[in-house]
Amino acid sequence: MAKLIIPTPLRKFTDNQGSFETEGATVQEAIETLTELFPDLKKHLLEADGKIRSFVRIYVGDDDIKALDHEKTSLNNDSVVSIIPAIAGGSAGEYE
Amino acid sequence: MSKTSFSKEELERYSRHLIIPEFNIEGQRKLKEAKVLVVGSGGLGAPLLQYLTAAGVGTIGIVDFDTVDDSNLQRQVLFSMDQIGKPKVNAALQRLQGLNPYITFKAYNTQLTSENALEIIKEYDVVADGTDNFPTRYLVNDACVILNKPNVYASIFRFEGQVSVFNYADKEGNRGPNYRDLFPSPPPPGLVPSCAEGGVLGVLPGIIGSLQASEVIKVVTGMGEPLSGRLFLFDALTFETRTVKLMKDEEQLPVKELIDYEFFCGIKDQKVEERKVKEITVQQLQKLRNSHSEFQLIDVREPYEYEIAELGGELIPLGTVMDNIDRISKEKKVILHCRSGIRSATAIRQLEDAYNLRNLYNLKGGILAYADKVDKTLAKY
Numbered sequence: 371m372a373k374l375i376i377p378t379p380l381r382k383f384t385d386n387q388g389s390f391e392t393e394g395a396t397v398q399e400a401i402e403t404l405t406e407l408f409p410d411l412k413k414h415l416l417e418a419d420g421k422i423r424s425f426v427r428i429y430v431g432d433d434d435i436k437a438l439d440h441e442k443t444s445l446n447n448d449s450v451v452s453i454i455p456a457i458a459g460g461s462a463g464e465y466e
Numbered sequence: 467m468s469k470t471s472f473s474k475e476e477l478e479r480y481s482r483h484l485i486i487p488e489f490n491i492e493g494q495r496k497l498k499e500a501k502v503l504v505v506g507s508g509g510l511g512a513p514l515l516q517y518l519t520a521a522g523v524g525t526i527g528i529v530d531f532d533t534v535d536d537s538n539l540q541r542q543v544l545f546s547m548d549q550i551g552k553p554k555v556n557a558a559l560q561r562l563q564g565l566n567p568y569i570t571f572k573a574y575n576t577q578l579t580s581e582n583a584l585e586i587i588k589e590y591d592v593v594a595d596g597t598d599n600f601p602t603r604y605l606v607n608d609a610c611v612i613l614n615k616p617n618v619y620a621s622i623f624r625f626e627g628q629v630s631v632f633n634y635a636d637k638e639g640n641r642g643p644n645y646r647d648l649f650p651s652p653p654p655p656g657l658v659p660s661c662a663e664g665g666v667l668g669v670l671p672g673i674i675g676s677l678q679a680s681e682v683i684k685v686v687t688g689m690g691e692p693l694s695g696r697l698f699l700f701d702a703l704t705f706e707t708r709t710v711k712l713m714k715d716e717e718q719l720p721v722k723e724l725i726d727y728e729f730f731c732g733i734k735d736q737k738v739e740e741r742k743v744k745e746i747t748v749q750q751l752q753k754l755r756n757s758h759s760e761f762q763l764i765d766v767r768e769p770y771e772y773e774i775a776e777l778g779g780e781l782i783p784l785g786t787v788m789d790n791i792d793r794i795s796k797e798k799k800v801i802l803h804c805r806s807g808i809r810s811a812t813a814i815r816q817l818e819d820a821y822n823l824r825n826l827y828n829l830k831g832g833i834l835a836y837a838d839k840v841d842k843t844l845a846k847y
Contacts, residue, residue: 377626378623378624378625378626378701378703379623379624388701388703388704414653423653424649424650424651425649425650425651425652425653427648427649429710432708432709432710432711433710433711434710434711434712434713436713436715437711437713452699452708452710454628454697454699454710455653456600456648456649456652456653457621457622457623457626457628458597458598458599458600458603458621458623458652459508459509459597459598459599459621459622459623459666
């Protein structure tokens with residue numbers, strides 16, 4: 371099973387779990403399974419039309435899925451899928 | 467042109483560089499001739515500025531508009547207690563000039579804006595982005611792209627750090643990916659971690675800012691392979707590090723001019739959209755309490771914030787307010803509060819929209835204002 375790594379800012383939506391085993395055969399299947407399990411995660415990862423949002427990158431191994439087969443990129447047992455979010459800093463005051 | 471020379475004192479100071487065969491006096495000369503601008507003198511700026519100063523970067527610019535606060539000292543090891551309240555650039559200068567007298571410093575006690583960014587950045591060879599917010603990150607990036615400057619980027623959040631070298635020209639003069647190739651646009655404010663979800667492990671900027679300093683030195687001296695076209699990721703909790711490939715995003719339009727970055731990041735937008743809610747001041751709350759009037763006080767912060775300071779309100783975190791409608795009075799005056807008043811206003815809007823309640827009041831300025839104006843024994847955070 372492939373491994374899916376959740377970054378810190380999104381762990382609040384996964385009960386603080388940092389990684390998951392996924393049976394998904396493609397990136398899309400892996401993300402779908404994850405967002406079904408944690409529906410609140412969905413809007414942080416996907417646009418309404420299902421596309422990956424512009425402030426999140428998905429990697430399989432060292433490669434951006436945009437350089438591979440996008441959401442259809444296939445996964446095998448050794449694949450590591452990383453979700454990489456935009457982070458700006460630990461500042462408390464910016465948005466509140 | 468005559469070669470940049472060093473005094474006896476400088477040669478002795480930098481001797482540990484000079485005896486590295488690959489570095490030697492040529493590397494030191496490039497450092498001395500270099501002009502590096504550090505944007506932000508906070509958590510990342512502290513190691514960055516100290517190591518760049520110690521290493522002998524000839525001219526260092528520092529941009530920051532903030533003043534030193536006690537809560538900075540958990541991670542901003544450039545500052546000390548006697549500097550609290552002072553402008554950060556002045557406090558930084560005081561420390562850095564004491565560290566290395568052979569450096570020319572230029573301090574900008576101002577916020578980097580679309581109006582001044584090009585004027586400031588054009589004087590420098592390399593920019594190091596150690597800021598803490600999305601608008602300034604896009605501003606630094608775009609200004610560097612317009613002016614063809616390499617941008618050594620680092621960012622931190624809680625236990626995680628990211629490092630990359632953006633807009634780096636290789637030997638053929640081809641520019642590598644920049645921040646917009648990585649993240650074409652920022653998360654809308656509602657989606658980014660708010661203050662309740664911010665925070666950073668104090669040592670993390672020390673680690674990540676040191677890596678950033680190392681990349682600045684590599685870019686300046688031309689040593690090794692800068693982290694261009696790659697993104698380094700560090701998770702202090704698992705001690706996992708990854709270096710992934712970055713590519714240019716062909717769909718990105720070229721950056722031609724600076725824009726309104728607050729607007730771009732949806733901050734101004736949000737301010738306009740928000741509907742006003744009824745407010746009560748901290749002094750009015752104090753009077754209500756003293757007169758033992760009937761009212762309900764609800765705290766919409768998270769439990770770990772309640773541990774830092776509280777006003778005795780019922781704890782119903784923002785995310786659970788709608789599920790706890792039964793606990794909210796429909797008759798009495800209900801006062802909601804959070805840290806600064808933003809989350810409690812959001813809670814009120816949600817409740818008003820869903821249940822048409824008209825008895826809800828927002829504590830203006832939140833527990834921070836209460837700590838400032840009513841109860842000075844409360845801890846601010």
